[in-house]
Structures are given as structure tokens and as C-alpha cells.
Amino acid sequence: MYEDFIKAATIEINEEIAGIQSLLNCCKNNLDLYANAEKIQKHTHKIKGLAPMVKKDDLGLLSSLLDSILKKIMKNKKSTDLLEIFSISIDEMKKSMIFNNYDLDKINKRVLQISSNVYL
């Protein structure tokens, strides 16, 4: 049964990542990202809860940091270069689902730094 859980969770996480990618594909700039923040946040929220349960703690952390940025955006807070960091993050998320023990430490530190610079 635990294997069934891992299988289902892996499929769901990949679907959520694909969902974010699809939304980001429609974004040409930060304003587009702001407009899609609520939709993207639904996906980061799901990954945040599920990833640590399949031993992808770093992916859970990255989702949690992005989730936090998106919630700030939804409260009309802004920052520069957010679309770029989201695009990089989604690529890193995909790699972490393909390669075991893929190191997300660098991107997590970068996103954490950006998160603290999101301002009103």
C-alpha cells in the first residue's frame, strides 16, 4: 500500500509541476505572473504538503518558499525578476523529480533571499 502511495504521490507532484509550467508558459513578464499568482499558488500548496511525505524534503521547502512569495504577491506585494526565479525554480523542481538526491540547496537559498525582498 505504501508503494501505491509513493506511486500516486509522484504522479500528483509531477502533475502539479506541469500545472505550474503551463501557467508560466503564458507569462511574459512579472505582471503576467502577478495575474496568475493565485492559480500557481494552488499548485505550490499541493507540492508543499506532499513532497516531504515522499522524502523530497528539499522540494517541499522550495515549494513552501515559492508559496510564500505567491501569497505576498496576492497581497499586492511586488519584487523584480520574479518570473525569472520562478522559471528557474520549476526547472529545478523537474530535475529533483528525475534525479534522486538532486541538490536544491542553491536554489532554495536564492529563493529565500528573494522572498525576503518582496516588498509593498
Added chain:
Amino acid sequence: MFIYEYFYYDIFVTIRMANILIGDDSSAIRIILKEILMMDGHNVVGEGKDGDETIVLYCELRPDLLLLDLTMPKKDGLAVIREIISKHPEAKIILITASDDQEYIQHCLDSGALSSISKPFSFKNVLKVVSKILAK
């Protein structure tokens, strides 16, 4: 709820085997919750994949307990709690959520949910909270 009592090495044991409904849009979460609950002898009577379905199943099945995700399609957890509690004020509902929005969680508790479990959750914590709420 079926209460089963027996002696085990001179210890009097009471097992409350409850009928439990799960409301979560994640099939993975439903699979693992079902496994955890069944391990403890409970009976999972239904699985709602969104807010509307969870309300319909609750009214049909009248379970002893509802484990409810906060963020679901069609109706979110808070709306589900309000609707179920308005129809069945005695309902026992435990929230399962990845949200860190304490204000929102408190709204849900004020609306009738009895406890909350954070995602990611451990088997031990789920069983501890379920057992505590069933004993109320």
C-alpha cells in the same frame, strides 16, 4: 461506532472502531490516510474528491468522523465545515492541511472543526488526533 473491548495480558483494552470519511482531492493522501486508519482498525466508509462530493457523502453515510482537507476544488474546507455543521451539529471533523494560515485554520475551528493536522503528517500523529477526537 463499534466499541470492542478485551483483555490482553491482564490489560483491559478498548478499541473504538469508527466509520470514517476522507475528503481530500489528492488520491495519494486518500491512499495513505486509508492505510493508516485501517491499520488502527477503523473502517473508511467513503472518499470525497472535492468539497461538494464530501458533503453529499457525509449526509449519505453519516460517518463517526470526517478527515477533511482544507484546500479542495468546488468547495473549500471552510465551506464544507459550515454546511455539514449546519445540517449535523454533532459532526466530528478533523482538518488536514498544508496551510500555514493560522487565521484561516482558526476560522475552521470556530466553525465546528474539532482539531487540525498539518501536512506533512506522521502516522503516529494522525492516529493520536483521531483517537482523541473519537473519545470526545
